[in-house]
Amino acid sequence: MAAAPVWSVDPRTGKRREQVAVEATPREVDRAVAAAHAARPALADRAVRAAFLRSAADLLGATEAALVEAADAETALGPVRLTGELARTRYQLRAFADVVDEGAYLDVVIDHPDATTTPPTPDLRRYKLPLGVVAVYAASNFPFAFSVPGGDTASALAAGCPVVVKAHPDHPATSELVASVLRRAAAEHGLPQAVVGLVHGFDAGLDLIRHPLVAAAGFTGSVRGGRALFDAAAARPVPIPFHGELGSLNPVVVTEDAAAERGEEIGTGLAGSMTLGVGQFCVKPGLVLVPEGAGGDRLVKSLTAAVSDTEPGVLLDQRMRDTFLAGVTERASLPDVTAPVTPGAGGAHTVAAGFLTVPAARLAADGAHDLLLEECFGPVTVVARYTDGDEVTAVLSRLPGNLSATLHLSADEAAGGGRGAELLAALTPLAGRVLVNGWPTGVAVAPAQQHGGPYPATTSTSTSVGATAIERWLRPVAYQNTPEALLPPELHDANPLGLPRRYDGRLEH
Incomplete structure (x- = not known):
């Protein structure tokens, strides 16, 4: 049976514009996720990740006219609104590059042995690692800021996690264009294109959340759709974190x-x-x-x-x-x-x-x-x-x-x-x-931002906007009584990477 075509539709007329792609089969979803999983080591270098994010922002700016034209044709949101949204998206990518460079998100904590505590404290060294492949579900109403190049993608890549994006059917052509820009930015820094995967189709979205190599997911959309994916994430043999933004009365x-x-x-x-x-x-x-x-x-x-x-x-x-x-x-x-x-x-x-x-x-x-x-x-x-x-x-x-x-x-x-x-x-x-004494429309990209709330606003207590959005894609690990020669450099006493950390109870910057 032939795969269903994916059409770009003009919402101003309801007419089809062009066939953009075909819906991904289970085998194609598997290939995209497996390739993203294999690309994880390429994202290990923080300097490379930061440079990649900045190049992505630059290339999105260089292709602004084509991207805005495509997005307007598919969403009718208008060039002014979309130009501003793309600028916000580029700023967000650069902001996460700064987060990666600073390194505070790693949350490094080093405690040396202390026999006077109850119970005695061994040598403990803790930091955070990327979870793995992140599934990103694009939003209908933000073809840039909450879709292929948006906050979920930017924060996941910043954490060192490859992404596979399920494109929204309201802007498939824009999704393809943006994905190609991100892959060009990846290639500039020797990264495999698979660090940004893209699939289309409703069934592909379900195949993606169920894939055993997907480690976490980010979603922006309806309560009904988000809850179905949230339940699927929890029903897996190995449940995964699902950070969904579902609905809000405000x-x-x-x-x-x-x-x-x-x-x-x-x-x-x-x-x-x-x-x-x-x-x-x-x-x-x-x-x-x-x-x-x-x-x-x-x-x-x-x-x-x-x-x-x-x-x-x-x-x-x-x-x-x-x-x-x-x-x-x-x-x-x-x-x-x-x-x-x-x-x-x-x-x-x-x-x-x-x-x-x-x-x-x-x-x-x-x-x-x-x-x-x-x-x-x-x-x-x-x-x-x-x-x-x-x-x-x-x-x-x-x-x-x-x-x-x-x-x-x-x-x-x-x-x-x-x-x-x-x-x-x-x-x-x-x-x-x-x-x-203000209005909620307009969500600043800032370190103190919180874009998330009690259910059904979101399925977790995290934020999808701002610097701390990176925390969704990380897990902490502690090493106990481990010889320094075996430890990653982030946890060495000499702090060769110059990271902010808590060292024997003292904050060091």
């Missing part, structure tokens, strides 16, 4: 004082955040708790005007459009739900942004409205109007885990007055990133 709480002080500004900012990228951001604010009263009314009026002025947009594919239309229709039909701006179809291939309102009391106690507490991918948000702080607390107590949670405070509350600290404490258990 709640926002606006205090009464904040609404009174700057309701119009908050409403305009919310409109920009919830419609950014046609609402296709994983950190889109999907539930906003707004007070009843004049300040809240001004916020809703401002939101109404701004969302009404938003042009219809194209979602990433027809399936997502159908799901969005069905989702907003079902939500809008719930009792006491109104639509100041009706979300829905904007044309044959577009959707119109909108938002729904509901009394917060319905969400606090009525299971019939639980659908409003689930993410709806696309340009829509739910504004829940509350009458007092108890309703806010009740709604928050019913929320699942999130990537982000946002709190809008007045100037006095931000200075320590009112319930600001109490509300911040209530939001902290719900998310991996808590914002004050």
Whole structure:
């Protein structure tokens, strides 16, 4: 039976552009994983890895025009957005090169024998090693930053792990182009092309997670798809870590004082955040708790005007459009739900942004409205109007885990007055990133970043953005009473590599 073709599709028209590849057979997945496994020793040299990551960033810049053109044709995200995303991706590659050069991620700890402790301490030397081949599942909504050259790939390569990427069907041509760029960068430093493998097809994704030589996986996508892969990773004869980003409502709480002080500004900012990228951001604010009263009314009026002025947009594919239309229709039909701006179809291939309102009391106690507490991918948000702080607390107590949670405070509350600290404490258990007086769309690539949260936001406590994302692909090992002549140089007393470390309890830089 012939392998199924993989087509590049124009989401603006729904028409096929070109056949890019064919879906990978189990044998082809096996070849890609086996080749990646065999390439592990080539990534052992930290200096080579860092140089490879920097060359990859440079080559992505040199081919920017072709990459952006291909990605726009397949995603309709627009050249401006995609150019910025590619710049972010290049920065991320360079940032991980810096992490590799510094070496602190190795977490070197050396403890010499100490007979005075209870029990006595032997000679112990600990650092971290790469896990092995990492399976990366590309995201639909970020063809660069969370796909073939994205954070999972960059951090895994930085850790010394080859990757095999399962391309997303929404941008297969872009995936092939980017993979070729990364392989060219690898060849510049004598690395085998197999350090970056690429496969297409739904079944290939399952074959990949089940392959015995795959040591870990990173995923960005839907709750349904991510959970299926997570369960498959756990059901293997040898389970593996699965770091999945699945879904997030990203709640926002606006205090009464904040609404009174700057309701119009908050409403305009919310409109920009919830419609950014046609609402296709994983950190889109999907539930906003707004007070009843004049300040809240001004916020809703401002939101109404701004969302009404938003042009219809194209979602990433027809399936997502159908799901969005069905989702907003079902939500809008719930009792006491109104639509100041009706979300829905904007044309044959577009959707119109909108938002729904509901009394917060319905969400606090009525299971019939639980659908409003689930993410709806696309340009829509739910504004829940509350009458007092108890309703806010009740709604928050019913929320699942999130990537982000946002709190809008007045100037006095931000200075320590009112319930600001109490509300911040209530939001902290719900998310991996808590914002004050801002909007969650836009995730900075920085050492302190945390892009992950309680389930279903992610399946682990790690981050997929920022320097510590590298920790997902490493495992610690300790050597006890091992002669120094047999130890790797990272663990020698003389520290020939000049690594940051903890030496007999003292931090050394």
